[in-house]
Amino acid sequence: MxxxxxxxxxxxxxxxxxxxxxxxxxxxxxxxxxxxxxxxxxxxxxxLPQACRDAIIKATEKMGQRESFRGYGPEQGYGWLREKIATHDFQARGCDIDASEIFISDGSKCDTGNILDIFGNTNTIAVTDPVYPVYVDTNVMAGHTGAANEKGEYGGLVYLPITAANDFTATIPSQKVDLIYLCFPNNPTGAVATKEHLQAWVDYANSHGSIIFFDAAYEAFITDPTIPHSIYEIPGARTCAIEFRSFSKNAGFTGTRCALSVVPKTLEVKASTGEKIQLWSLWSRRQATKFNGVSYIIQRGAEAVYSPxxxxxxxxxxxxxxxxxxxxxxxxxxxxxxxxxxxxxxxxxxxxxxxxxxxxxxxxxxxxxxxxxxxxxxxxxxxxxxxxxxxxxxxxxxxxxxxxxxxxxx
Amino acid sequence: MxxxxxxxxxxxxxxxxxxxxxxxxxxxxxxxxxxxxxxxxxxxxxxLPQACRDAIIKATEKMGQRESFRGYGPEQGYGWLREKIATHDFQARGCDIDASEIFISDGSKCDTGNILDIFGNTNTIAVTDPVYPVYVDTNVMAGHTGAANEKGEYGGLVYLPITAANDFTATIPSQKVDLIYLCFPNNPTGAVATKEHLQAWVDYANSHGSIIFFDAAYEAFITDPTIPHSIYEIPGARTCAIEFRSFSKNAGFTGTRCALSVVPKTLEVKASTGEKIQLWSLWSRRQATKFNGVSYIIQRGAEAVYSPxxxxxxxxxxxxxxxxxxxxxxxxxxxxxxxxxxxxxxxxxxxxxxxxxxxxxxxxxxxxxxxxxxxxxxxxxxxxxxxxxxxxxxxxxxxxxxxxxxxxxx
CATH class of the missing domain: 3.90.1150.10 (Aspartate Aminotransferase, domain 1)
Known part of the structure; x- marks a missing residue:
């Protein structure tokens, strides 16, 4: 059956x-x-910004000639887009992120769900409460939780309350957790995390061997210059954090679909044999096997975000x-x-x-x-x-x- | 850890x-x-066909006005595209498929991998040999197999050889299998299945409570009028088959990205409690939670495939x-x-x-x-x-x- x-x-x-x-x-x-x-x-x-529309139309016209037609692209995204993201969004802020560590996708919702594919089923998972529901539901679907109680809390998840009392930034847990979802600027509360707060999380993750899933979909909305836009602005993040970003909110791509994940090559986890495994290679394999890249036309539209x-x-x-x-x-x-x-x-x-x-x-x-x-x-x-x-x-x-x-x- | x-x-x-x-x-x-x-x-x-390019450009221009701008669309795809697919690709061939049973996606590779999300881990899985590697690799990644032997065969999978001797159409297995991957016209052998052959599979699946994953990505290339284009041309398929289709090969969308899966509402599986569960509702939930729909612009391009x-x-x-x-x-x-x-x-x-x-x-x-x-x-x-x-x-x-x-x- x-x-x-x-x-x-x-x-x-x-x-x-x-x-x-x-x-x-x-x-x-x-x-x-x-x-x-x-x-x-x-x-x-x-x-949708004029620059993006112009680029999409130009790319569409190019699809009309055999010489400039594009079929299957690299599953991880085109190099010209990954380079621009690495330069503008990361290196310009002092983040040591290479274009090869950037994976173009069709959405952060997809990425934050799909990333679980490369992890096992025995991890202790921490989410804030309140939280973007996709983090929780995808863990439920993957069998990482028990049943829900009457308040809607699932057994086995570690909920970190974020309230006015802690400025809507979760208190670092006393217990050990393996995978930690952080979203700053926060959906839904609109809160942000200081460098010190993120440093405390990075230190916790590095000392406990945990991985942080850092959802930075709203980073473009930060107005306070002291607030980090990327987890990789924090020393030590390259050995404990995966970041998710999107063109949905800054460039109005919610209906156009383009996003990205960042998996540093320095991020390693020990397999049960003791062998160190690079998460980058697992994620590359996952994307090459279960994904076929974002539309060429749309990637050209996203690239235009980086034009003047x-x-x-x-x-x-x-x-x-x-x-x-x-x-x-x-x-x-x-x-x-x-x-x-x-x-x-x-x-x-x-x-x-x-x-x-x-x-x-x-x-x-x-x-x-x-x-x-x-x-x-x-x-x-x-x-x-x-x-x-x-x-x-x-x-x-x-x-x-x-x-x-x-x-x-x- | x-x-x-x-x-x-x-x-x-x-x-x-x-x-x-x-x-x-x-x-x-x-x-x-x-x-x-x-x-x-x-x-x-x-x-890329002129009609598709024209539609993509028109849709992109519409994204430039607030009144016709589109943000998040339905995760399952826009109704106007699903309706056209249901009418042209299914109902016109006598297949009883409703638009609501069609899920627009960004690729058949994604769909054939992601569909495993809604199934459990105890199914016996049959693939042909040779086979499109994604079917096998996604089952390995999901933990549905043992290790590979020196020939590259994974333990636990049921391999159905397709050779010149059986016209490259697999012999119906004598043992019981739960999930069966069929691809016709076949990638890689180019073979097709007659109505009788598909009827034998549908009868097998209905009598054993199995599910057929029918990959019809190449149906547009069928020239023989006696060969079915869809599994739903076969009586009984609505209770045992999921079909995958793509715009990649007929309309040159390999770099443009649009495809679809069909999950009939009549497809039910018993949970361990004995309760009958509609696979359509599980797949809807999966797509709504882990996917955000295909780009509006690209869906308009796919819609144009159905214009004269x-x-x-x-x-x-x-x-x-x-x-x-x-x-x-x-x-x-x-x-x-x-x-x-x-x-x-x-x-x-x-x-x-x-x-x-x-x-x-x-x-x-x-x-x-x-x-x-x-x-x-x-x-x-x-x-x-x-x-x-x-x-x-x-x-x-x-x-x-x-x-x-x-x-x-x-």
Missing amino acids: VAINENYLKLKAGYLFPEIARRVNTFSQANPDAPIIRLGIGDVTEP EGQEQTRGLVNFYMENASLIREKLSLAGFAVYGGENAPYVWLKTPNDLSSWEFFDKLLTTCHVVGTPGSGFGAAGEGYFRISAFNSRENVETALARIVKAFG | VAINENYLKLKAGYLFPEIARRVNTFSQANPDAPIIRLGIGDVTEP EGQEQTRGLVNFYMENASLIREKLSLAGFAVYGGENAPYVWLKTPNDLSSWEFFDKLLTTCHVVGTPGSGFGAAGEGYFRISAFNSRENVETALARIVKAFG
């Missing part, structure tokens, strides 16, 4: 964002005239969303909400009023203000009573949404 | 195609003037490659080779002369004719002594390569 992966049966309800979509659809079918504004899912709304025009246009996009974030912080504070984040990240994290649960506040915001946000409890048990507002929308929509919220709650 | 996935250490040498690339690079570095012609990796060479112009242009491409295949068959036969395939598939499968091993013939062909092919043994132990020649190249290159081969071997 065929055996299915029964770990899937442990997964709680729907993945957060499909559940939000379901509730919004139900409401809008019942209220077809309600002018809904979406500040929920962290999806960008502004046009692309740099200016992406900076413009980031600044635009950060002005939204600033407005959200200001108006929600005025309306009496306790707000966090939004200064180095496109997310504002708020405490729900009147002890409403996260989903109660979601429904109230939807039905009274026609505004969609994301319930904090969808990110973990410790997110209960919190709520995420995203800065990804037009200025007009953000202002309208804020005016409705201030009117309803202020 | 961090545990790695030690199953990776069982993998033999490099994946086939990187190994070919390595040998070709070594040769061409030593012989920079040698005019190498590549008939090895099954990569298309002719321009796109249909005509892709038919033109397929016919062009099949004329190459015809030439290859003809000239190699004249040169005294025993040849198979190439009539309903873009691959010709030949017996090496003088009892040369597959890699010996590879090296000889490279060094004497400067032609790259694919060693049959790279596809499995029973492929030893065979060799694959691909029809994917320009007419001029194919003719030049054949002239050299006829001169050297004829």
Whole structure:
């Protein structure tokens, strides 16, 4: 008899964002005239930068001539894109990262899930709480957890609460953990980590033989010059950290799809035989066997992010969303909400009023203000009573949404 | 201590195609003037169809206006693409497949690897020998096999030899197997399966509770009107088969990346509790959690395959490659080779002369004719002594390569 992966049966309800979509659809079918504004899912709304579009169109035209047609590319991505990323995003910040350590992919969601393929099943895994649900769900699916309890916490995972009390940066655990997921600037809380905080994690990982999965998808939104953009700005990270980055948020690629992972060649783990194994070679093999690279056309679009025009246009996009974030912080504070984040990240994290649960506040915001946000409890048990507002929308929509919220709650 | 996935250490040498690339690079570095012609990796060479390019450019321009900008799309693909596929590729052939059963992806290599995520670890797995290496390697990586023997066969897998004696279509096994990989038109042998042969597999699978993974990446190359293009042309397939398809070969998307899997909602497997589980819901969950959909721009390009112009242009491409295949068959036969395939598939499968091993013939062909092919043994132990020649190249290159081969071997 065929055996299915029964770990899937442990997964709680729907993945957060499909559940939000379901509730919004139900409401809008019942209220077809309600002018809904979406500040929920962290999806960008502004046009793809001109430089990227021009590059995509040029590459598409090149696909029309035999001489410049491109078939299968390198599974790890084209050298010209990996070189630009290494130079601009890492070496320019003093990070000792080589182009060959960069793997181009079609998304950080894919990468943070797929990376588990190269690890075994006996690792102790630490996640923050709240957390980006994909880290947890992919571990559940891989059989690295027990069942969920009534709060949605899975047995076997080590949850590191991030709360206002610790500035939404997890306390280094006293117990030993093997794989640690860190996301800074943080989704969902918008918090950032100082050099000292990251150094403490790197020191912990190196002394315990742990690996850090560092999700830097939002690094472009950092405004404070003292905050690191990459884990590799921290001495010692090359022997304990894998980093994930994306063009989704800085260059508006959520629907265009391009991202990258960084696996330093110095990252080694002992096999049970005692042999040292380079994670880079396992990840290379994984990608060559289960992936066929990102569309040539799209990689050319991503490359254009590093042109002078692309740099200016992406900076413009980031600044635009950060002005939204600033407005959200200001108006929600005025309306009496306790707000966090939004200064180095496109997310504002708020405490729900009147002890409403996260989903109660979601429904109230939807039905009274026609505004969609994301319930904090969808990110973990410790997110209960919190709520995420995203800065990804037009200025007009953000202002309208804020005016409705201030009117309803202020 | 961090545990790695030690199953990776069982993998033999490099994946086939990187190994070919390595040998070709070594040769061409030593012989920079040698005019190498590549008939090895099954990569298309002719321009992307005009209809697809036009659609990609139009979609890219739309990404430049806020109103028509697209961010995250449905992880399973846009409805307009899924509908067209369901109508043209399935319903038009009498297959009862609904658009909601189609999942758009970035490649069949990815899909055939990722599908294992939703299955357990106790299944008996059958592959043909020779076989597309990804089926085997992804099972090794998932821990579904033992170690490899000296012939490269992995313990625990059931190998079904395909040889001239059985027309390169595997004999239905006498033992019980749970998951069965079938690829028709076949990569690497170019063989096809009749309705009767597929019916025998479907009957076997339904009576044993097995699942067939049917890889139809080359269906567009079928010229014989009696040969099925889809497993769903066979009564009973909706309760036992998953199909994989790709735009790589018919529309030249190897570097553009778009493919699809079909998981009928009627496909159910019993969990250990006895509960019936719909594989469609597991695969939906898998894709929603570990994948973010194919680029909007690229999906528009794939959609254009179904326009009248796109249909005509892709038919033109397929016919062009099949004329190459015809030439290859003809000239190699004249040169005294025993040849198979190439009539309903873009691959010709030949017996090496003088009892040369597959890699010996590879090296000889490279060094004497400067032609790259694919060693049959790279596809499995029973492929030893065979060799694959691909029809994917320009007419001029194919003719030049054949002239050299006829001169050297004829």
